[in-house]
Amino acid sequence: MTRAPFLLLLATVLAATGPAPVTGTAQVVDGDTLRIGDTKVRLFGIDAPEISQQCTRQGASWACGEASARQLRSLVEGQQVACLVRGLDNYGRSVAVCSARAMELNRTMVAAGWAVAFRNYSSDYVADEVRAKAGRAGIWSSSFVLPQDYRLTVASTAQVAPVVGVQSRSSRVAQAPPVMGRCAIKGNRNRKGQWIYHVPGMPYYEATRAEEIFCSEAQAQAAGYRRALVR
Known part of the structure; x- marks a missing residue:
């Protein structure tokens, strides 16, 4: 040919x-x-x-x-x-x-x-x-927060703040970081394209930049993520 x-x-x-x-x-x-x-x-x-x-x-x-x-x-x-x-x-x-x-x-x-x-x-x-x-x-x-970190902070603020009816994204950046038990589970896609979540206290938690944030492991798993492997 x-x-x-x-x-x-x-x-x-x-x-x-x-x-x-x-x-x-x-x-x-x-x-x-x-x-x-x-x-x-x-x-x-x-x-x-x-x-x-x-x-x-x-x-x-x-x-x-x-x-x-x-x-x-x-x-x-x-x-x-x-x-x-x-x-x-x-x-x-x-x-x-x-x-x-x-x-x-x-x-x-x-x-x-x-x-x-x-x-x-x-x-x-x-x-x-x-x-x-x-x-x-x-x-x-300018000085700015990376967009992915901004999303994480806004999501955490929205979950912690009491609201009535449908929640909406806050236009303000929270001053306090998310705390354990308050929607602090980080969801991220790794280099292999796998959807992984990291729980506070895990080895790579602090270094992980969240694409999504979850309030429980069950919520993360329902969204298609699996727990990060700790070696």
């Missing part, structure tokens, strides 16, 4: 077996999440400030989460967005590398300082983050 027909056959097989690409006009949910039609897309390998997150610059708070979302919106507004899906996350979102105007959105957001490299899942954008940090671009001109 000659090279051209072989490549055509290979492309056909990959298209048939891999996740279908997601294309179309996009709505911005936050600095690392888009909605294209009925599909919610999480940008692979990056983590942007949550929409409610505040950063601190020269002693004053500013809405860095909203600024990150505006930056992503400026990149996709009025454009056709094409996303190559790599899989689904624990929330059922498509995890993808997306482009608009022949520009990769994932890398652009990190390089411009409006998102950080999500090292838990990829090292693809670490070099872009290092350059953005050195140049004090975007959120690197």
